[in-house]
Amino acid sequence: MTIPAYVETPVERIPEIRDSLEKAFRSGKTKSVKYRKEQLLRLAYFVKDNVKPLQEALAKDLGRADAETSILELGNTLGDIKTSYENVAKWAKPERLPFMFNWFAMKPTLRKEPKGVVLIIFPFNYPIWLSLGPMAGAIAAGCAVVLKPSELTPAYSALIAELLPKYLDPEIYTVVNGAVPQATKLLELRWGQILYTGGGRVGQIILSAAAKTLTPVSTELGGKSPAVIDPNCDLKTSAKRLIWGKMSNSGQTCVAPDYVLVPKAFEAQFAQALKEVLYDFYPEGAGKSDSFSHMINGGHFERVKGLLDATHGEIVYGGSSDKEKLFIEPTIVTGVKADDSLMSEEIFGPVLPIVPVEDVDEAIEFINARDHPLALYIFSKSAAFKSKVIENTQSGSAIVNDTLIHGAVEGFPFGGVGPSGSGAHKGKFSFDMFTHIRPTLDNPSWVEMMMSGRYPPYTVAKASSMAKLIIPSLPSRPSYLPKLEGTVAPKTSNRWGVWFLVAVAVAGYGLIRVRRSA
Structure with missing residues (x-):
């Protein structure tokens, strides 16, 4: 199909849209589990029926290969929707508390009630999964939903604005397209819950705005996710999985390995293994490959190129760029120090700095001196090494001997800790995010x-x-307490x-x- 034209939602209509959704929500139609299941199934078929248009939209927005869109987003999104469809009746069922003599007569019960009209603000890099995955949880919870896509993905944003109302109840679920003016107006209103996925700077703006209306907010903010390398690892497999996680979507992934911590004595050998993988992945160079995406726009291109131009490390692979094509070559930089430009912020591009350390203790100290990352990656065959890194650090997730795939694991939460985010979504965790647990009792x-x-x-x-x-x-009374x-x-x-x-x-x-x- 032809991708529809991108049309911004008029700012003055946004309060009206919010009020209309509120009225429809108050009608009670979303309280029925049957209704929720019907909408979830419709959402699943929206994805299934429109695989090709969705792939075409992201090829247009991101230069992303169709296969990469399927691997990174489509399967995961359908999995989240199906999980919600199959479990919503169980999740939504009121729970009686365990028997307690003091309270049994009052029938203490936990009701699962929707938070109301909720707002999902999602970024450009994984727009399908980060919009429709959480939306499945909101539908299962019985909420009305406003999706706010990024203006940086006009093809995808236009596509869902056009097609979603043909599958879902337009009285309850809608899309608001636009940039800063639309986002600002949305944030002036009160919501049952906001889920924001994106950068920390904008996250601070959203949290500040939401505080004025006392709207609860969950955030997924990314950050610099490290990879800790043990020389006692499967070198070839580790290099392959690390490069795949870093270079997918041209490095524009919130849980991409942002930098590598490796013992100095092993740095050259590990860098060589990474280079060999890049030669295998892109034998004619990434610039000629249909399997490599481009940067989302000129601003992001210039930011990443600026970080690379200012590095004092040694570029051992890549380094070239083409502004017209928004292309930055997959790049490996060795000998990077803590105060290097590449360590000043989340790179969010296809540049991988390698930071040499003395040993695992220095690696742990390096990680703990910085914000808690959204993901932590460990490559090792040693159970003691893995345990030491996990038990002595904090991160949203801790993944051993792979990258990225934890976002597809059913039953896993997806979220950060501290500066990398608060709250979590995916499957039951999305349902919980948009659900208010309402305690009730009836005292005879x-x-x-x-x-x-x-x-x-x-x-x-x-x-x-x-x-x-x-x-x-x-x-x-224990003996260690004074009498x-x-x-x-x-x-x-x-x-x-x-x-x-x-x-x-x-x-x-x-x-x-x-x-x-x-």
Whole structure:
């Protein structure tokens, strides 16, 4: 099909769109699990029916090969949607708390309720998965949804704005296209939840704006994800997987390995292995390959080229660029120091700096001196090496002997920690993000016989009776805690026994009434 023209949503219509979705949500139609499943199945078939147009859109926006779009996004997105479709009834079902004598009579229950009209702001680099994957969770949760695509992917943004209303209920799900003016207007409004995926600078703007309306926000912010190399690794396989993770989508991946930490004595050998993989992947050069994407626009091209031009490391592979084609050659830089330009920010491009360290301890210290990364990669055959790095660092995820693929694992959360993000999405985690857990209970009148001591006027007798009910007994005082002189702990009793007597009394009373009525 012909990709439709990109049309920005008029800014003045955005509050009206939000209010319309709110009205439709308040009608209650999304509360039905049957309705949610129907919409999820429609979303799945939107992807399945439009594989070719989606591939064509991302080829136009990113210069991305069709196969790469399928590998990186389409399968993963359909997997997330299918998981939500198959599990929504179970996820949405109210949960009774485990049996507790103190509370069983009140039927304490956790209801799973939608947060309302939610906003998903997603970036240019993986627009299918980072829009429709979380959207599946929002649909499963029973929310109404506004998708805000990046203006840097006009073909994809125009495509979903055109086609999505033909599959999903347009009263509940919509797309708002545009740039800063549209995003600014959206952020002036209150939402049930915002999910933002992108850079930290914009993330700060979104969090600040959302604070004014007390809108909860989940963020996935990327950052500099390191790869720690043990000389005792499968060198050939490690190099292949590392280069694939770095160069996919021309390095424009939030969880791409951003830099490599390798022992100095192993640096040259490891760099050579990386170079050999690049020769295998792009035998005629990446510039002539249909399997290599381009940078998204001139601004991103200039930023990455500027970082590369300013490096004091040694370029051992690549280094060339073509602004007209938005092409930056896959590049390996060795001997990079901590204060190098390539270490000043997330690269988000096909340039891989190698930072030599003395040993794994220095690598761990290097990582911990910086923001917690979205992903941490470890390449080693040694269980002790793997465990040491994982147990002594923090990151959104920790992946051993591979890159990127954790985003496709069913049951895994996808998210960061600290500066790399808050909250997580994918599958059940997306459902949880857009769901409010609402506790409910129903206290019958007969419980008054046990809880009447809570009402004024307070007396010693009332306080004593309530203490027996609500203050739990603790394990024996440990010897390492000092004994406090002159204090008397409130007397407590076994609450199970108290409630047991109440339960017996109530059951007996009910039995007597049944016999009398008979």
